[in-house]
Amino acid sequence: MSYIKVFLFFLLSNHAISNxxxxxxxxxxxxxxxxxxxxxxxxxxxxxxxxLPLKVLxxxxxxxxxxxxxxxxxxxxxxxxxxKHNLIVIEDSNLINKNGKIKAKVLKHYIIRKHNCYLExxxxxxxxxxxxxxxxxxxxxxxxx
Numbered sequence: 001m002s003y004i005k006v007f008l009f010f011l012l013s014n015h016a017i018s019n020x021x022x023x024x025x026x027x028x029x030x031x032x033x034x035x036x037x038x039x040x041x042x043x044x045x046x047x048x049x050x051x052l053p054l055k056v057l058x059x060x061x062x063x064x065x066x067x068x069x070x071x072x073x074x075x076x077x078x079x080x081x082x083x084k085h086n087l088i089v090i091e092d093s094n095l096i097n098k099n100g101k102i103k104a105k106v107l108k109h110y111i112i113r114k115h116n117c118y119l120e121x122x123x124x125x126x127x128x129x130x131x132x133x134x135x136x137x138x139x140x141x142x143x144x145x
Contacts, residue, residue, distance in 0.1 A: 020055070020056040021053055021054065021055055021056070021085050021144050021145070022053070022054050022056055022064070022066075022081045022082060022083055022084070022085075023051050023052060023053050023054060023081065023082055023084045023085065023086040023144075024047060024049065024050055024051060024052045024054065024076075024080060024081060024082075025050065025080055025081060025082050026050050026051055026082075027050065028050055028080050029048060029050060030046055030047075030048060031046070031047040031048075031076060031077075031080045032045075032046055032047075032076075032077075033045040033046070033047055033066075033072070033074035033075070033076055034063075034074055034075045034076070035074065035075070036075055037060035037061075037062070037063035037065070037075045038062075038063065038075075039077075041075065044072075044074045045072060045074060047068075047076075049111070051084075051086050051111045051113060052068070052086070052088065052111060053069065053085065053086045053087060053088050053111070053143065053144030054066040054067065054068060054076065054081065055067040055068075055144075057073065060075075062077060062078055062079075063075045063076060063077055063078060064076055064078055064081065069088050069090055069143040069144070084113070085115075085144060085145070086111055086112060086113050086144055087111070087112040087115055087117075087126065087128070087142045087143065087144040087145055088109065088110070088111050088112070088142070088143050088144055089106050089107065089108055089109060089110045089111075089112065089137070089141060089142060090108065090141060090142065090143045091108055091140075091141045092105065092106070092107055092108050092141075093105070093106045093137050093138065093141040093142075094106070094137070095128070095130065095133065095135040095136070095137055096135055096136050096137075097135055097136070098122075098136070103133060103135045104130070104133055104135070106130060106137060110130070112126075112128050112130060112137075112142070114128060114129040114130075115127065115128045115129070115145070116128075117139060117142075117145040122136060124138060124139055124140070125137060125138055125139060126139055126142055126145060
């Protein structure tokens, strides 16, 4: 019986890690995405996007293997990240009010820092605030929630 509990814990904990989102720190202007979990591994990409959301795929002592919204994967130092959950717009979108009226256009690659995607009445939308304008964006147009 205890083996089943251990197996379930392992299964659930791995699932939780695969859906764990973090972000690049706001003050980070240059983040090296590497081939492996260490400073000695070659740099694959340089990310110049503070607040960019990342999906954690694996963890090591000082690095996380992450995936970007475009599918790019690599290892990033934990020093450069925060547990803050930001979103990125993956398709040009309309910011609408609660009645569906368009309030603004939000362009692809815009990073959203204030949001709530756990709405009971509007399950297909995230409530967001962009430059003090509040409204809703379709979840299918966002990544990182």
